[in-house]
Amino acid sequence: MTMSIAYAGAFEDGMIAFHAGDYKKAMEIWGPLAEEGEVEAQVKLGIMHTNGLGVRRNGGEALKWFHKAAEKGNAEAEYYLGKLYGTQQSGVEMDQNESTKWYRKAAEDGNTDAQYAMGAKYFKGEGLPMDYVMGYAWMDVAARQGHYAAPNYRDLIALILSTEDLAKAKALSDELAKK
Numbered sequence: 001m002t003m004s005i006a007y008a009g010a011f012e013d014g015m016i017a018f019h020a021g022d023y024k025k026a027m028e029i030w031g032p033l034a035e036e037g038e039v040e041a042q043v044k045l046g047i048m049h050t051n052g053l054g055v056r057r058n059g060g061e062a063l064k065w066f067h068k069a070a071e072k073g074n075a076e077a078e079y080y081l082g083k084l085y086g087t088q089q090s091g092v093e094m095d096q097n098e099s100t101k102w103y104r105k106a107a108e109d110g111n112t113d114a115q116y117a118m119g120a121k122y123f124k125g126e127g128l129p130m131d132y133v134m135g136y137a138w139m140d141v142a143a144r145q146g147h148y149a150a151p152n153y154r155d156l157i158a159l160i161l162s163t164e165d166l167a168k169a170k171a172l173s174d175e176l177a178k179k
Helices: 005-019 023-035 039-051 059-070 075-087 096-108 112-124 132-144 150-160 163-178
Strands: none
Touching: 005 023, 005 039, 023 039, 039 059, 039 075, 059 075, 075 096, 075 112, 096 112, 112 132, 112 150, 132 150, 132 163, 150 163
16 A cells, blocks of 8 residues: 555654654654554554554554554555464464464465465464475465575475475465465
């Protein structure tokens, strides 16, 4: 989603403040933008609440902002929802089913971190049945898109797979990459 021109300048001012470590100012700028429905500002507020940047860590607030952005199809927000539900970060109750749901949505929407996370979940059997073929497939999709750690993880999984399963995994990866 693109931001309206009217808000682009203000959002950039928030980015400058954020990168300068002036989180209070970033919050003051992004808060009204997020309330008005600007997706990128909603994601940034979610990140700030998740990590306690300029505010106390607050998983409930982080979830609120990530859900608002995810409802508009933002893959980064979907990824963060998967992460929050999967790690108990910021006091959010762990729910592997919710984590998997959001990681899958973000992965299908092209988020490489979520694609990597889906590969890891399948490989480890976290929140879904252990499946090395699916683990390889998602790692390969992430690797193709440049995820820094996915090639090594994918190659590790390949060592475990039979020749037949590796062929299945590669075909599945091609299928997932087309979505």
